Structure formats: C-alpha cells, structure tokens
Amino acid sequence: MTESHDFFQRVYDVVRRIPMGRVTTYGHIAAYLGARSSARMVGFAMNAVTHDARASDVPAHRVVNRFGALTGRMHFATPFLMRERLEAEGVTFVDEHVDLQRHLWEPAD
DNA sequence: TGTATGACCAGTC
C-alpha cells in the first residue's frame, strides 16, 4: 500500500460518485483533487481500472475528455462498449461526443 | 537505474 496508490484511490472515489446518466471530465477530477495538471494521471488511473479487479466497480465509462469525446473507448473490451454503456444510462450524444451541456457532473460533492 | 510515454489541459508562439 504505497502512498502512490492513494492517488488512484482518490480518483476511483470521485468516479464512483458520478451519478447514473452523468459524466465528468479528466480535468474536473484532477482539479477536484487539487492537481489541475494531473489530468493525465486521471486517465492513467482509468486505464488501471481495467487491470485492477478491486476497482471493477468504478464506472470508467463516465469519464470523458473536456470536449465530451470518448477518448478512452479503445481501452474497453470493445471500442463501442463505452458508448453503449453511456447510452444505456440515458446519456445522449452529439455526433461522436457526449452532450456535456446536459450530462456534465462536477465533483463538487 | 534512467528514459519514454500517456483515456489531458491550458497557455504561448
């Protein structure tokens, strides 16, 4: 249990709080954790979710980039799984990105 | 052990 794992855990905690049918961005999570420019690590943490059974309850599909693009879709079992999950929750799309106007959720508790 | 890289973002040239 290194302290570095703690950073990932914090990311997981925030992502787990995202309500059904809502999404948030890497930047918002990073900013909420006090490290605006660590958005990359947030994405990396999401990648880790795929390989970490303990984080299997983290809805990684609800995290998109600031434009609403599904940049992480290639990391799922199939490239279209991420979008399928979101649509199943009622998230709407505009072309290839999420309608953030409607679904953006900010980790402001 | 050191270097390269990434599911990003904002500022600068």
Next chain:
DNA sequence: CGACTGGCCATAC
C-alpha cells in the same frame, strides 16, 4: 488563427 510546448507523476520497458 493553428500548431506547439510545458507540466504533472505514476507505470512500463
């Protein structure tokens, strides 16, 4: 305006 760079920091090789 578009293109480029820096920053962040854990992981992979």
